[in-house]
Amino acid sequence: MIRASLVTAVAFAMIAVPLHAQRGSPSRVAVAGSITDFSTGNPLIGALVEFPALRRQTTTDANGRFAIQSIPVGRHKMVVNQLGFKTLVREIEISDGGFLYIPMEPDPVMLKG
DSSP states (O other), X not given: OHHHHHHHHXXXXXXXXXXXXXXXXXXXXXXXXXXEETTTOOBXXXXXXXXXXXXXXXXOOTTSEEEEEEEESEEEEEEEEOTTBOXXXXXXXXXXXXXXXXEEOBOOOOOOX
């Protein structure tokens, strides 16, 4: 009985150590940033920020800021769209922490009518 408990305790310790080590380096993080007009520096409200392969997206707030939770650490394609601006497609490295500053180049749209 005591021997079985000791074997169980040792087996649990061997499993618990690798799990604890994984907590030290997160595999998913929050991605946050700010989208601005390249020419004026003004924040872009309502810009669509997405990670297409992950099926994750959000829009910027009144200050041009966004946040997307639970993005896997590593390289991912990010796409930013806003009417009147060139679509930005960028491969970025996601790691723990940090803040993305993304200026977008204007691309005026002519409306007919």
